[in-house]
Amino acid sequence: MFKVPHSFVIILFIIIFAVAFTWIIPAGEFERTKNDLGITVVNPTTFKYIDSSHVSLFSIPLYIINGFIKSADLFFLIILSGGAFNVITSSGALQAAVGKVAKKFSTKESIFIPILTLLFGLICTTQGVNIFIGFAPVIVMIVRAMGFDSIVGAGIILLGGAVGFSTGTLNPNTTIIAQKLADLPLYSGIEFRILSFLVYMAVTNIFLVRYAKSVRKNPQSSSMYDLDIMDQSIVGRDLDTFGDMNARNWFVMLSLAGTLAVIVYGGVKLDWGLSESSAAFIWLGIVAGIAAGYGPSKIASCFIDGAKKMVSAAMIIGLARAVPEVLTSGKIIDTIVNGLGIILGTVPRFAQGIAMYIANNFINAFITSGSGQASATMPIIIPLSDIVGITRQTSVLAFNFGDGFSNYILPTSTALMGILGVTNIPYDRWMKFMWKMYLVWVLTGCVLVFTAQMIHLGPM
Structure with a gap:
């Protein structure tokens, strides 16, 4: 019987394929210059093939190490958030709070789930979903106490955050950069992006709530059933057995709520990065431990135990970062982008917007940075849009x-891999749920991009 490999193995195979591509796909490059706004962009008319830069299989471990180094800020965020949350869970405060919340909303999933996904979606209109990696265990614990599975908990964050980030309502790292490169007024077209946000949020919540109800009705239908049932901290427990919210528990939970609020505020208003968020989790572990009545040694031991549990999740991120490192070293990313640009030019006009959307899905597998993808693709897509008569605003939407x-x-x-890692959801189990949701997203995106193309979404 076939068994899906460990996540480490899946990513390692992807790295090997990336290495193989550097031997198959010719190396090429565009000339890059800074535009009037100071953004480094490609000149779409300057593509040329260059000497091959093959990557050796024997160098894969080095690229993995480089991936760890370049993901250090995210690596430490996961490790330190795991330590802080273990201090909280060891106090029993989180379990008591979970029991209280779950009991209140135990039969109101049609309200509870959409409210949370909307909250994460709104925050992610300006932030990346990465900032919620540390939140994921809390949400999973709450929804599991309500009778759902871990996928519902992870899905609330990932799917809600995905809608906020991907519709690009206010996103400075994707929409604003793309609009600058397209010479569009900043934040223009926001009305259609708000409409897209609402449409995506609606279809996403319909899908997620239906899944949650089916899992509650038949727990064995969940692809996480066997793994979730092994977690004795939740399974088989009545909501009344999670403990009371005494004064110490309230102080612990207030420290958690305060820290999460500070992290979100810092990201939105103070331009905080992952390093500042990681430092906040160190303070959370200390303050929560004091509130729980722990001494310094107890706080330290709980923190270390929690950090240990997160090592696997953190390592997955370092491994994943090795893929773009290999492709960049092999100098084949520009060749791929150029080839897709040529293909787009052959697509019938009525399908051009949809083709741009599909092409950007493909490019995202090679250029994982939103700002990097905008800088590499928009200088190619914008002239193509002008030629075929698609508005630049539609091209930004497709991107x-x-x-x-x-x-x-x-x-x-x-x-994705960070949140799956901290919630102990194997990638293959997630995909059993997610492939249907993704198809719904793709179809929704095609309809919205086609609509934008038909109404000549502007300006320009």
């Missing part, structure tokens, strides 16, 4: 959808 939504099926996505 947003393509760059964003595919992140939640790609094992090279740090947000």
Whole structure:
């Protein structure tokens, strides 16, 4: 009987394929210059083939190490958030709070799930889903106490955050860069992007709530059933057995809520990165431990135990980062982008917008950075749009959808693999659920991009 390999093995095979591509696909490059806005962009008329830069299989471990180094900020975020949450869970405060929340909403999933997905979606209109990696264990614990599975908990964050990020309503790292490169007024077209946000949020919640109800009705239908039932911290427990919210538990939970609020505020208002968020989790572990009545040694031991549990999840991210490192070293990314640009030019006009959307999904497998993908593709897509008569705003929309939504099926996505890692959801189990949702997203995106093309979404 075939058994899906470990996530480490899946990513290692992807790295090997990336190495093989550097021997198959000719190396090429565009000339890059800084435009009037100071953004480094490609000159779409300057593509040329260059000497091959093959990557050796024997160098894979080195690329993995480089992936760890370049993912250090995210690596430490996962490790430190795991330590902090273990301090909280060891106090019993989180379990008591979970029992209270779950009991209140135990039969109201049609309200509870959409409210949370909307909350994460709104925050992710300006932030990456990465900032919620540390939140994931809390949400999973709550929904499992309500009778759902781990996938529902991870899905609330990943799917809600995906809609906020991928529709590009206010996103400075994707929409704004793409609009600058397209010479569009910043934040123009926001009305259609808000409509896209609402449409995607609606179809996503319909799908997720239906799945949640089916799991509650028949727990064995969940692809996580056997793994979830092994977690004795939740399984088989009545909601009344999670403990009471005494004064100490309230102080512990207030420290958690305060820290999460500070992290979100810092990201939105103070331009915080992952390093600042990681530092906040160190403070959370200390403050929560003091609130729980722990001494310094107890806090330290709990923190270390929690950090140990997160090593596997953190390593997955370092492995995934090795893939773009290999492709960049092999100098084949520009060749792939150029080839897709040529293909797009042959697509019938009525399908051009949809083709741009599909092409950006494909490119995202090779260029995982949203700002990097915008800088590499928009200088090619914009002239093509002008030639075939598609508005630049439609091209930006196609880029947003393509760059964003595919992140939640790609094992090279740090947000996806980080959250799956901290919630102990194997990649193959996630995909059993996610492939249907992704198809719904793709169809929704095709309809929205086609609509934008038909109404000549502007300006320009």
